[in-house]
Amino acid sequence: MTFIPYATPRMAGDGRREANAAAVLRTVLDHGPLARSAIARHSGLSPAAVSRQATDLFRHGLLRELPELGEGGGVGRPQVPVDLHLGASHGPVAAGVHLGVPASSFGLVDLRGRVIARRTMNHVGADPRVLPAHVSRELDAFLAEHLDGRPLLGVGAAAGGWVDPDQGLVVRHDALGWFHRPLAAELARGLGRRRVRLDNHARAIAQSEILFGRPQARRSLVHLFIGNVVDAALGIAGVVHQGPGSAAGDVAHLPVPDSTAVCPCGRAGCLEATASNTAVGETAQRRGIVPEPDVSLVVDAAAAGDRRADRLLRERARAVGRAVALLLDVLNPDLVVVTEQSSILNPEYLEEIRGAAVDLSHVCDDPERIVSPHAGPATLPVAAGTVVLNPLFRRPLQTLQELSWPGGGALSTSQNADKPG
Numbered sequence: 541m542t543f544i545p546y547a548t549p550r551m552a553g554d555g556r557r558e559a560n561a562a563a564v565l566r567t568v569l570d571h572g573p574l575a576r577s578a579i580a581r582h583s584g585l586s587p588a589a590v591s592r593q594a595t596d597l598f599r600h601g602l603l604r605e606l607p608e609l610g611e612g613g614g615v616g617r618p619q620v621p622v623d624l625h626l627g628a629s630h631g632p633v634a635a636g637v638h639l640g641v642p643a644s645s646f647g648l649v650d651l652r653g654r655v656i657a658r659r660t661m662n663h664v665g666a667d668p669r670v671l672p673a674h675v676s677r678e679l680d681a682f683l684a685e686h687l688d689g690r691p692l693l694g695v696g697a698a699a700g701g702w703v704d705p706d707q708g709l710v711v712r713h714d715a716l717g718w719f720h721r722p723l724a725a726e727l728a729r730g731l732g733r734r735r736v737r738l739d740n741h742a743r744a745i746a747q748s749e750i751l752f753g754r755p756q757a758r759r760s761l762v763h764l765f766i767g768n769v770v771d772a773a774l775g776i777a778g779v780v781h782q783g784p785g786s787a788a789g790d791v792a793h794l795p796v797p798d799s800t801a802v803c804p805c806g807r808a809g810c811l812e813a814t815a816s817n818t819a820v821g822e823t824a825q826r827r828g829i830v831p832e833p834d835v836s837l838v839v840d841a842a843a844a845g846d847r848r849a850d851r852l853l854r855e856r857a858r859a860v861g862r863a864v865a866l867l868l869d870v871l872n873p874d875l876v877v878v879t880e881q882s883s884i885l886n887p888e889y890l891e892e893i894r895g896a897a898v899d900l901s902h903v904c905d906d907p908e909r910i911v912s913p914h915a916g917p918a919t920l921p922v923a924a925g926t927v928v929l930n931p932l933f934r935r936p937l938q939t940l941q942e943l944s945w946p947g948g949g950a951l952s953t954s955q956n957a958d959k960p961g
């Protein structure tokens with residue numbers, strides 16, 4: 541894969557040290573394991589600058605030297621391969637939690653955004669007022685079980701709706717009835733003194749595609765999330781757009797061509813009313829396909845050969861495809877990532893989305909520009925973990941400080957203050 545290098549701005553003093561550290565870290569992410577001399581070549585930094593930054597990043601435990609492959613040289617020699625310090629070798633990890641309806645999911649991810657462990661927690665009928673406390677208790681137990689001595693960088697949380705990451709606030713989440721809820725602080729309270737960062741789930745997935753997914757995602761992408769909540773995110777040149785009040789991405793009421801579904805907003809044909817999990821579950825129940833309005837049951841029924849379930853999922857996929865066509869025509873991104881359960885599990889539904897999008901779009905005749913998220917069924921926990929990992933790859937030194945990473949000194953698991961199970 542050819543990755544597009546990040547720009548490394550020339551700055552003085554600490555700003556420059558930070559930018560150089562980020563460049564080294566991201567070069568190793570994209571190309572590692574590789575020797576210091578190769579890091580210099582890929583990043584455009586001088587060998588001396590690479591050496592300095594690598595020393596910093598070793599000290600913080602983010603990089604490690606691999607056992608030597610070739611001849612000659614000891615520790616610190618320029619040809620010793622360097623890689624991210626990964627979870628498999630007990631390097632640092634990030635926890636991710638996605639708070640959804642009617643289930644939440646947790647995961648532990650390493651510095652390459654790869655899943656070490658994950659779990660789904662169903663909470664059908666749970667009271668949304670106490671849901672954060674409930675989720676943080678379960679997450680705490682999950683961490684006690686799976687950290688296995690690895691140092692925890694922090695906890696990333698993702699949720700649907702309008703989320704303000706700077707305030708750690710859910711401004712509005714209609715499905716859960718949350719308004720101005722300080723979710724990051726509530727989760728942190730339930731997790732001892734652990735740091736929690738919060739973002740909208742559509743933006744978090746877009747960010748995980750930029751950091752760990754396909755190279756085109758770094759040029760420009762649109763991410764469309766189809767769950768019980770329907771929202772979207774836009775990334776350009778590696779940056780996910782937030783807009784004033786972090787309100788970007790509300791596509792719930794985007795009019796879908798040819799849809800007549802009635803929306804609570806009073807209009808017909810809105811995307812969420814047409815294609816959300818809730819809408820599809822209710823339609824499936826009305827048509828007698830499933831006993832409960834649960835989209836997972838519809839997906840299971842289709843997988844077991846139920847033609848009516850399959851037809852309904854294809855109808856939804858084509859509606860999603862028509863919405864994708866509108867987004868393609870307005871924004872012309874290099875990549876459209878669609879997070880939707882049936883198409884993640886079965887590529888035939890992705891083909892339906894692609895077909896409908898290309899049929900309607902005026903600018904896109906390449907179905908391959910429309911893809912499922914790179915992490916497949918683990919998309920949500922990986923994206924939530926990215927809420928912690930993204931700032932680390934952009935401003936590593938500042939982020940470690942914000943995460944209260946042990947004193948800028950050598951990192952050890954005993955300093956991690958993990959609570960006993």
Ligand SMILES: [Zn+2]
Pocket residue numbers: 792793803804805806807810813
């Ligand atoms: Zn509407």
